[in-house]
Amino acid sequence: MTRLSLWLSVALPLMATPAMAEEIWVTNEKDDTISVIDVATLEVTRPIPVGERPRGITFSKDFSRVYICASDSDAVQVMDPESGEILHDLPSGEDPEQFVLHPDDRHLYIANEDDAVTTVVDTETRTVVAQINVGIEPEGMGVSPDGKIVVTTSETTNMAHWIDTATNKIFANTLVDSRPRHAEFTKLTNELWVSAEIGGTVSVFDAATQGEKAKIRFEIPGVNADLIQPVGFEFTPDEKIAFVALGPSNHVAVVNAETYAVEGYILTGRRVWHMAFSADHSLLFTTNGVSGDVTVIDVASRSALKSIKVGRFPWGAALRP
Numbered sequence: 001m002t003r004l005s006l007w008l009s010v011a012l013p014l015m016a017t018p019a020m021a022e023e024i025w026v027t028n029e030k031d032d033t034i035s036v037i038d039v040a041t042l043e044v045t046r047p048i049p050v051g052e053r054p055r056g057i058t059f060s061k062d063f064s065r066v067y068i069c070a071s072d073s074d075a076v077q078v079m080d081p082e083s084g085e086i087l088h089d090l091p092s093g094e095d096p097e098q099f100v101l102h103p104d105d106r107h108l109y110i111a112n113e114d115d116a117v118t119t120v121v122d123t124e125t126r127t128v129v130a131q132i133n134v135g136i137e138p139e140g141m142g143v144s145p146d147g148k149i150v151v152t153t154s155e156t157t158n159m160a161h162w163i164d165t166a167t168n169k170i171f172a173n174t175l176v177d178s179r180p181r182h183a184e185f186t187k188l189t190n191e192l193w194v195s196a197e198i199g200g201t202v203s204v205f206d207a208a209t210q211g212e213k214a215k216i217r218f219e220i221p222g223v224n225a226d227l228i229q230p231v232g233f234e235f236t237p238d239e240k241i242a243f244v245a246l247g248p249s250n251h252v253a254v255v256n257a258e259t260y261a262v263e264g265y266i267l268t269g270r271r272v273w274h275m276a277f278s279a280d281h282s283l284l285f286t287t288n289g290v291s292g293d294v295t296v297i298d299v300a301s302r303s304a305l306k307s308i309k310v311g312r313f314p315w316g317a318a319l320r321p
Contacts, residue, residue: 028311
């Protein structure tokens with residue numbers, strides 16, 4: 001075989017194999033579907049049917065599996081993202097709202113709103129490892145970068161519950177403002193951020209002491225304060241900026257994560273819930289429940305580029321690079 005023939009035998013199959021498109025996966029509560037958005041074209045490429053009222057969504061570390069909270073099906077569904085086939089359900093407990101995948105890529109911590117518990121599921125053995133009693137109507141879930149702590153927020157009890165993952169026991173409870181929804185640990189500053197939907201604030205805690213460091217408030221000119229309801233948020237990779245979805249105010253806040261000052265607001269679709277970055281963090285995709293669309297935000301200019309129609313009541317979003 002000549003050198004050219006050898007090169008062609010190796011190169012041509014590789015050239016013929018298309019690269020996997022970068023995607024944003026969006027759960028649609030009312031349609032029981034996922035809308036898959038191609039990041040390159042900013043178009044929906046396929047809808048995928050799932051269980052009833054899908055909400056939380058996350059991928060395994062290697063992106064070979066996607067986990068979906070099918071809240072009204074009382075199940076966490078495990079899907080092959082290539083085929084869109086539901087492989088099996090996990091025993092999630094009643095009404096799974098949100099979840100977080102532990103850094104071990106094996107254990108899911110699931111908030112069960114109707115049961116006031118956090119369920120820990122081993123995704124390999126498909127068994128319940130523990131059920132932890134928390135406050136009333138748990139929803140938000142966050143895990144520390146080292147995996148030692150998981151936090152559940154309870155909407156009616158207005159608390160963040162700190163769970164030791166070694167024992168699956170609560171070791172601290174901290175009060176937050178009314179109706180906490182989302183919780184997220186920072187990687188660089190060892191903080192926990194918790195949004196309070198009705199309280200209209202984001203509380204920042206020292207993860208080492210569980211003490212409150214700051215409380216972030218929002219004011220949008222011309223928008224009634226009652227409509228400013230923080231829900232999901234995302235940090236830039238350097239954790240200098242946090243983008244905070246403000247619900248029925250139809251805006252995302254841009255927050256300086258070092259000074260906790262609000263630097264501006266970006267108009268989105270109606271009732272913005274959650275968000276996901278593109279792989280290079282140049283674009284931010286927001287799910288807008290009432291308008292049934294996704295707003296694409298240019299991170300550098302902090303401005304909306306496009307609205308993408310998806311299913312009814314889009315809720316969760318996750319990147320598949």
